[in-house]
Amino acid sequence: MVTLSKVVWRDAAGGSNMGWRPLLALKEQETATVISCGAIIYEDDEKIIICPHMIIENNEISEGDAEIAIPKTWIISRENLLGLPPGD
Numbered sequence: 001m002v003t004l005s006k007v008v009w010r011d012a013a014g015g016s017n018m019g020w021r022p023l024l025a026l027k028e029q030e031t032a033t034v035i036s037c038g039a040i041i042y043e044d045d046e047k048i049i050i051c052p053h054m055i056i057e058n059n060e061i062s063e064g065d066a067e068i069a070i071p072k073t074w075i076i077s078r079e080n081l082l083g084l085p086p087g088d
Contacts, residue, residue, distance in 0.1 A: 001083040002061060007036045007050055008076045036068060037081065047071050048078075056084065 013032040038052035039061055051064035 001059065002039055002054070002056055003083045004037060004081045005040050005050065005078055006081055007040075007048065007070060007078045009034050009036070009070050009074045010076060011074065033076070036070070038067075039064075041067065045072070048075070 011032045011034045014029050036050050036052070038050045039054055040048050041051045041054075041061060041064060042049040047069050049067050049069045051061070051067040053065040054061045055063040
């Protein structure tokens with residue numbers, strides 16, 4: 001069974017190419033809160049890799065696309081959403 005997960009995490013933000021702005025305006029920049037959903041295809045002590053698009057063959061992920069590696073220190077929360085039943 002392939003389990004889908006939701007990961008909520010903080011990401012860097014900025015670099016908007018808006019031109020010169022006062023230092024006070026630059027200091028008001030916030031980080032971004034991101035939600036990523038997919039299968040966690042790899043995990044170790046440092047990071048997880050989540051993949052939203054995958055081909056499932058014989059109940060296993062054989063190929064994926066659009067994966068993202070997220071440092072674990074950036075993760076706010078994670079939860080399992082559902083398990084996919086065996087495919088054809």
